[in-house]
Amino acid sequence: MTRWGKRPTDVADRAGPPYRVPPPVARDLVVWPDAFGTRFMVHVDVEEEFDWSRPFDPADRATSAMRAFPAAHRRFVDRGVPLTSFVDHPVVSDPASVDILAATLADGRSAIGAQLHGWVTPPFAEASPGDGYAGNLPRALEAAKIASLTDALTTAFGAAPLIFRSGRYGIGPDTIDLLAARGYRIDSTIRARYDYRGDGGPDFRAVGSAAYRAGPLVELPFTTMFAGLMRHRGAGLYDALGAIPRARGVFARAGLLQRVSLTPEDMPIRDALQAVDAAVESGLRLLVFSFHSPSLEPGHTPYVRDARDLARFWRWWDVMLDRLDALGIAPTGLAEVIDASAV
Template structure:
């Protein structure tokens, strides 16, 4: 029972990790062989989050699988049978290679379908060869999904996608209009819900510190445009708490903001909380807004505090992304 004497609301909790090479995100993309020192930290991280009963989903990209030690580390985790291995595509370091990858080409939605197809097949084959796993879940690198990519995923045996980044749009792709909660995605228009039961979309949890997310997203986006960004309204609104865009991501949001987001979305009827992060953030780095120093401990403490709060106030069920999808499909 909670403090009001009512039964705790049930909620599914998913943690997904983009398991990938590390680099300075403000610099060029590390084409072909990337540095994967961060994967040395993943087994210890897995031990920590497993102690919280979390069942992580590791979206693994090609660069991780090119280094024997990284493969061995991921195999050690798989042997514990309390996680899921999904596929994560970074076009710049996923063979076969074509032209140099710039900002637009870093999003799979902007690549020719023939290039995406051979890269998907190469990634699946590499995961099967090195980890003895056939991935069923997928996330595009740097987010974004469209009809050609979703159809390719379905044709190559995937049934769960997590490439939708709610309430986000830039000049290279858009997730505006997509449902923020899990849904059956239309193959040709994956930002739309359908009655077809081919691909199940499980977006990460993103929202605002006020309940009408669609309204506040319109305001937030309006003030990112060149004619209004000079006002710095979004920054002012964030510091004064008039409007905060919050992410269930310990790299980007404080524990207090993540807890606030969880309470709001559970009150709105969300069936799942989907926390996300990058394995590269386990190393001290300048990419994180939070936890740039002592990154490993910062991330673990943040996750522990959020999960501790949730378990105190809600009936939490920990799932991998495919486990969550299977429960929500029924």
């Protein structure tokens, strides 16, 4: 296994059966107002640095990559793009990082949300620090961790966060109810069309990229589309190919079918542009992009290992933002999305 290989599965992650997120019914889909048009959001998982190939460690709380955040924020704001920052416990516990993030709110559209990394968020129970998916925790412990993180963010930024993400897409059967009890309005944990059962996580294969109402909250899935000549056969064909060794890779290389999330991290720009075209073709009204804050500085993630990778990261954004502008897809911020989804 390379240093940046797949993270080992923790025993605690396998404690219960995988959670299969049910697909929304038609009446639960968000109907965006005509004035909203087609828009996009940029989400940032603002988190500590850690070795992605090693077991989770509650002592991993370094936040040195945050020094790159102000310049990155300026680059996005110069293009009119607000950032929605999903901040976890190590970051909100660091005064310098809090000052950096507080400054981003001065643009009037960027926002602070919560990101729960269970292994570094108190309270800690004997088996909990290594839990990779917070939704697998006992309800009371997941609730306590959500409360701890929410209270820390409220104290640091003077307002309670309204949008939440469970790290590693770790939603569970209790998560939505627990968030509603704390006043959250939006969850954005789901990575559409992905399946983490092999690592003890949830199954999102039945969930597409459209925003929908999940009880009292709105769910904003991380946008994933199928690209390629056979994209209209989508999830059914992709699942079938998964049963055949290397079939998905063959179909992707042949330009027939590929699953693409809207992120510069391990998603080539050519594929991502095809995914945007597929999203527009399907009538998707809100596109959700995402990346991890440690990718803003080389050496902290498998996606940005050196200066060349970082330059590629920023070229990806330049090309993508140009395409979105050409398509008339405007950037939007959290407050605008909350207002539009409440109609």
